[in-house]
Structures are given as structure tokens and as C-alpha cells.
Amino acid sequence: MHYTPAVGLLELRQMIADYYQLRFNTRVPVERIVITPGASGALQLALSVLINPGDEVLMTDPGYPCNRHFVRLLEGKATSIPVTSETGYQLTADLIDRHSTPKTVAALIASPSNPTGTIVNQQQMKSIIDTVEQQNACLLIDEIYQGLTYEAKKYTALSLTAQSFVINSFSKLVGMTDWRLGWLVVSEALIGGVDMLAQDIF
DSSP, X not given: OOOOXXXXXXXXXXXXXXXXXXXXXXXXXXXXXXXXXXXXXXXXXXXXXXXXXXXXXXXXXXXOHHHHHHHHHTTOEEEEEEOOXXXXXXXXXXXXXXXXXXXXXXXXXXXXXXXXXXXXXXXXXHHHHHHHHHTTOEEXXXXXXGGGXXXXXXXXXXXTOSSSEEEEEHHHHSSOGGGOOEEEEOOGGGHHHHHHHHHHHO
């Protein structure tokens, strides 16, 4: 009997890397992939490695309520930015730029969004990534509804940057809700920190 690796079984991580290569023609090193207890476990890991008390995370209002609670759990500040039909109910590069402060460490977006279902297209995503990186912050991208789009061009934010975190899970993509199985693709610079946190938390 042995403990499994804190970041998950290598065979499963390799299959997820293969998924990105086959579906999106995007190479994701297996070292960046971490298996988590659902998407919530992935978000908890990402936020835990980024937030110190008082740090701010930008997110949409409306948005998935648990996201705010995770930030507060870590003694951070969830800065909810009202979004409307004019912005596609999504954060934009301009909104991120206007609401960022020296305390902003991250911005969180979901594409497709929960609860509105709207999508950030590839050009908009690149603009958001550039803006967040110029602010010396980190972008967290929730892609768990990615497999449930039927008309928009499919892509992953991983094809645009290696510095962001991407969250996904099996629950929506392949209907495996009860398995509580997700994954996190980690920013290259923070692989070691996420590995240590995964050992301690999970």
C-alpha cells in the first residue's frame, strides 16, 4: 500500500495532456496538470497558492457564488465587478484594467459562464490575458462548461498562455458528476507550490 502522488496518477494526467493535443492541437506538459477533487478543489488550490490576507481577486457579478467564498476563506477580498449584456456578462480587458489595484493578484473568468452561459472568444481572451499579465497578476480560467457549446469555435486558453491557471472537470464534460474528479493546469512558475499544497490539503 502506498500513497498516490499528490498531483494525481501520471497515467490520467498524461491522458488529459493527450486530450488537449488531440482536441485543440495544444501541447500541455504533463507536469502542469494536477488532478483534484472536482473543479472546486482545483480552484481552492489555485487561489491558495496566490492569495495572502488582504489580496484582491476580480470576478464577475453575476457569477458562481462559491468563488467569492473561496477568496474570503483565504482572507482575501473578492472584488465583484457588475457585468451586463454590453460586456457579454463577462469581464473584459478594460474592466480588469479599471478595477485593478496594487492589491490585485488575480482575475477569475468562466467561459462559458455560470450562470449566464456567455463565451469569451479567442481574441477577447488574448486581450484579457495580456492585460492581466501587464498588471503582474494571474488569470484563472474556468473551462468546465467548455464541452457544452455547439456553435462557437472551440479553443482552450492554454493555447494562448502558459502563465494562467485553467480549471476543468469530468462532471460537465463527460457527465461524471458523482466522481468529484477535476483537474487544474498550473502556471509554470507555481508547479512546486501547488504540489506542496496538494500534499497538505488533500
